[in-house]
Amino acid sequence: MSGSPPDQGPRHLTVDGRRIGALPGQSVATALCAAGVDTFGRSVKYHRPRGPFCFAGQCGSCLVRIDGAPSVRSCLVEAAAGMIVERQNGFPSVDQDLLSAADLIFAGGMDHHTIGTATRAGSYVINEAVRLASGLGRLPDVATARAPQMLAAPETVRTDVVIVGGGPAGLAAATTLARGGLAVLLIEERRTLGGSLLASTEGVQRRDWLVAQLQSTTARVLTEATAIGWFGEDRAEPQDAPGLLAVATRERLLKIVARRYLYATGSYEQNLLFANNDRPGVVAWRGLLRLVHEEQFRPEGTLLVVGEYGHAAAAALTAAGLAVDRLPVDAELIAARGRTRVTGVDYRAGQGAPKQTRRGRWLVIAARPAPATELLRQHGCIVGWDDARGGLFVVADGEGRTDRPHVFACGDVCGLQSHELSLVAGRRSAMAIAASLARPVGSHE
Amino acid sequence: MSKTLVCPCEDVSLADVEACLAAGYVDLEEVKRYTGFGTGPCQGKQCLLHVARLCGERTGEAQPFTARPPLSPVPLGLFAGKRREP
Numbered sequence: 253m254s255g256s257p258p259d260q261g262p263r264h265l266t267v268d269g270r271r272i273g274a275l276p277g278q279s280v281a282t283a284l285c286a287a288g289v290d291t292f293g294r295s296v297k298y299h300r301p302r303g304p305f306c307f308a309g310q311c312g313s314c315l316v317r318i319d320g321a322p323s324v325r326s327c328l329v330e331a332a333a334g335m336i337v338e339r340q341n342g343f344p345s346v347d348q349d350l351l352s353a354a355d356l357i358f359a360g361g362m363d364h365h366t367i368g369t370a371t372r373a374g375s376y377v378i379n380e381a382v383r384l385a386s387g388l389g390r391l392p393d394v395a396t397a398r399a400p401q402m403l404a405a406p407e408t409v410r411t412d413v414v415i416v417g418g419g420p421a422g423l424a425a426a427t428t429l430a431r432g433g434l435a436v437l438l439i440e441e442r443r444t445l446g447g448s449l450l451a452s453t454e455g456v457q458r459r460d461w462l463v464a465q466l467q468s469t470t471a472r473v474l475t476e477a478t479a480i481g482w483f484g485e486d487r488a489e490p491q492d493a494p495g496l497l498a499v500a501t502r503e504r505l506l507k508i509v510a511r512r513y514l515y516a517t518g519s520y521e522q523n524l525l526f527a528n529n530d531r532p533g534v535v536a537w538r539g540l541l542r543l544v545h546e547e548q549f550r551p552e553g554t555l556l557v558v559g560e561y562g563h564a565a566a567a568a569l570t571a572a573g574l575a576v577d578r579l580p581v582d583a584e585l586i587a588a589r590g591r592t593r594v595t596g597v598d599y600r601a602g603q604g605a606p607k608q609t610r611r612g613r614w615l616v617i618a619a620r621p622a623p624a625t626e627l628l629r630q631h632g633c634i635v636g637w638d639d640a641r642g643g644l645f646v647v648a649d650g651e652g653r654t655d656r657p658h659v660f661a662c663g664d665v666c667g668l669q670s671h672e673l674s675l676v677a678g679r680r681s682a683m684a685i686a687a688s689l690a691r692p693v694g695s696h697e
Numbered sequence: 698m699s700k701t702l703v704c705p706c707e708d709v710s711l712a713d714v715e716a717c718l719a720a721g722y723v724d725l726e727e728v729k730r731y732t733g734f735g736t737g738p739c740q741g742k743q744c745l746l747h748v749a750r751l752c753g754e755r756t757g758e759a760q761p762f763t764a765r766p767p768l769s770p771v772p773l774g775l776f777a778g779k780r781r782e783p
Contacts, residue, residue, distance in 0.1 A: 296737070297708035298700070305705075305743075309769065312706035312738030323738065323770065359698045361712040365731070388738075392772075403778040441769075481766020500771045504778050520742045525711055530702040587699060622746045626764035637759045643746045644761055 263333035268346075274331035275548050279443075281307060281314045281327040282547045284337070290532045290593035292316050292326065294341040296388050297362060298355035301346075301592045303532025306521040307539030309441055309478075313530070315389070316340055322389030327539075328476070330443055340389045347592075351385055406505040411437040411472075413685055414497060414510040416479045416627060419447020420671045421663025422516035423462040424678030425685075430469035432686045437508065438466075439477040439499055447518050448621075448664070449671060450542040452568050458671065477501045482513075482630040497627075512658050512685045515628050516678060519621035519642055519664040524559065527587035533594030537565035537618040544572045553613030556597055558583055561618035569616070577612055588615055623665045631659050641667030652681025660685055704744035706737020714751055723755040725762050735762060738770050 262273045265280070267289060274283035281304045284292065291301040292314050304314035307327045315323040317338040326337070342349040354362075368378030413429050415422045418440030426438040444450070445466075446459035466473070477499050484495040497513065499506040521536030523529050537557070543549035551574060557566045558579040566578040582602045589596040589609070596611040623645045625635055633654040634647045645667040652660040662677040663669065669677070701711040709732045717731045725748060728734065734748055735741035745761060753759030 295705065295708050298698075300700070300708070302705070310739060310742045312743075312770075315738065321772065325738070325770065355698045355700070361700075361710050361716065362708075363713070363716065403772065403774045405778040406776070478769050478771075480768050480771055483766070498766060500767070500769070500775055505775045522746065523705075523743060525701050525703065525747060527699045527701050530700075530705045622742075624742070625761070626740075626768050629761060629764045630766070635761065637753075643759070644749070 263331060265331055265333070265335035265337055267337045268339055277443075278331050278547045278549070279307075279327050280316065280318060280324075280329045280331045280335065280337055282543050282549050283331040284316075284326065285543075285551070286549060289339075291339065291346055292532070293339050293389075294346055294349050294352065295530070296341070296386070298358065299342070299349045299352040300355055300530060301532055302530060303593070305523065305530075305534060305539070306536045307543055308521060308536070310520045317389060320393035322392060328442065354385075404504040406507055408496075408507045408509060409437065411435045411508065411510050412689065413437070413512045413514060414439065414508050415514045415516060416497075417447060417516035417518055417624075417663070417665075418442075418445040418473070418475070419516060419518045419663060419674065420449055420458070420462065421518075421674040421678035421681075422447070422514075423459075423466055424675045425514055425516060425662060425682040426471045426473075427462070427466045427469055428679045428682035429686060430466070430471035432682070434686060434689065436469075436471040437474065437510070438471055439474045439479060439508075441476070441478045443475055444546060445473070445475065448538055450546055451538040452541065452564075453545065453571065455671065456545050462675075474499075474501065477506070479517075479627055482627055484631070511689060512660060513631070514652065514660040514662065514681055514685060515646075515665055516661070516663045516674075517624035517627060517665045519623050519668060521617075522619045522622050523617055524585060524619050526585035528590075529585075529588060531588045531590055531594050531615075532592065533590065533613060534588055534615045534617060537561060537616050538621070540614070540616055541565070541568050541572075544569070544574070550574070551614055554611065555614045555616050556594075556610055556612035557616045557618060558585060558597070558599075559618035560620050565616055565618035577610060579610065621664065621668065623667065625665060628654065628659065628661055628665065631656050633659060633661070638667060641669075650680065651684035652677065653684060703747045704732075704734035704737065706739050706743070707733045707735075709734040709744070714748055718751065718755060723752055725749055725752045725760055728752060729762050740764075740768055 272287040302313045305311045309328045314326045316326045318324045339346040368374040412434040415438045430436045449455035449459040481498045497508040580601045583599045586598040594615045628646045646661045648661045652662045662681040663674040749759040
């Protein structure tokens with residue numbers, strides 16, 4: 253490590269002009285939650301109150317305006333001193349939003365194909381009204397927005413192997429490949445490595461060990477780097493896989509050309525379907541746990557825990573000293589209570605059972621995650637469906653080979669699996685990749 | 698009002714998807730075009746499986762829609778970064 257030691261003290265930012273503090277390492281979303289901000293913004297059509305759900309950059313619920321740039325995922329941005337945060341999409345304000353009348357007027361939903369289409373004049377009026385009212389956020393302040401001004405020209409990066417995802421599978425694969433003498437680039441969307449390991453204290457310890465292993469190699473790691481698409485049309489050098497992986501960093505667009513592509517993209521948090529499942533305070537279990545373990549976040553009030561993974565979630569949250577109330581395993585959620593944030597939940601303990609209510613400030617959804625298959629689908633890889641493995645998954649053999657040459661996959665993206673299996677899959681994929689590049693990894697691995 | 702959101706990004710409710718299916722649009726790509734689900738900031742990360750399951754109940758097969766780049770929101774300037782003079 254070089255440079256001056258990181259600033260350990262609290263920093264201050266403003267939210268709609270109000271000064272709040274943030275601890276080092278906290279995201280803007282975490283800082284806002286800690287400061288008691290419930291509504292981050294209003295939704296696009298019905299102007300319903302919204303707050304963060306996944307805390308992992310995988311949903312669109314925590315968008316705010318930061319330093320003049322609209323619709324920024326606040327869970328991905330580290331809070332910095334002097335940051336100007338504005339909640340967005342409320343008219344006239346996020347707390348008192350007149351456009352939320354749309355939620356009442358269109359109580360049963362909105363079919364925009366048929367609104368006002370009876371007459372030509374009606375159609376015109378509706379169209380103009382919708383044009384005025386729709387959209388998300390305001391255009392960037394060109395003079396002050398940081399993002400557009402700091403971006404440099406796109407750059408091409410060549411490497412032997414690029415690994416997408418810094419969870420257990422990706423970390424294990426990167427270490428194994430780098431020890432085998434290959435040029436490895438590991439990219440991770442979030443600010444810290446570890447992925448789903450960060451949902452438990454044992455996982456955090458395991459992450460620390462894996463990262464220490466990785467740091468003893470020559471592997472290059474890029475955090476805050478998001479793979480935004482595979483572009484197969486651009487033909488690269490004949491010996492390379494034909495195409496490029498587009499990766500967005502905070503500074504520029506990277507066009508990554510690799511001899512092998514390994515996707516360890518993990519899985520996305522998922523919500524359950526029940527009334528008002530979008531209320532601020534409804535949060536994904538792994539995201540919340542990562543905040544507790546990595547961002548010094550202590551949610552106040554009772555945490556209602558529900559879902560298939562409720563046992564693991566409740567155990568980890570209880571171990572962290574938080575007030576947990578776990579709903580029965582067979583609980584069928586009816587509706588979240590609360591107008592601008594969760595105050596409780598109505599549910600039935602099994603089909604046909606009477607309605608019951610529990611009170612709490614957070615509704616922690618511990619549902620089965622969904623494998624993150626997009627990039628592999630863009631490569632044209634075969635996908636399968638198995639509800640028990642998270643729904644849609646990528647088909648790969650035991651050594652991570654997909655049906656596309658040069659393209660490998662390991663971990664949750666191939667169907668949900670334990671961290672232990674992901675580690676093994678990462679190592680085995682790495683060995684298969686090294687063998688395919690005629691550079692076998694030593695048996696000491 | 699009480700709504701069950703399937704796609705929170707684009708405010709598509711369960712009732713919207715069910716009305717779409719009842720109208721005869723049962724293919725996932727059709728449902729996407731009719732309701733706009735999966736076209737918001739998350740690009741389907743939160744909603745794809747919910748709707749694929751609902752369509753699968755009608756068609757017998759749960760399928761994904763085409764994943765188009767960019768898969769995550771990025772500033773437009775990313776594609777037009779300033780070229781640095783040597």
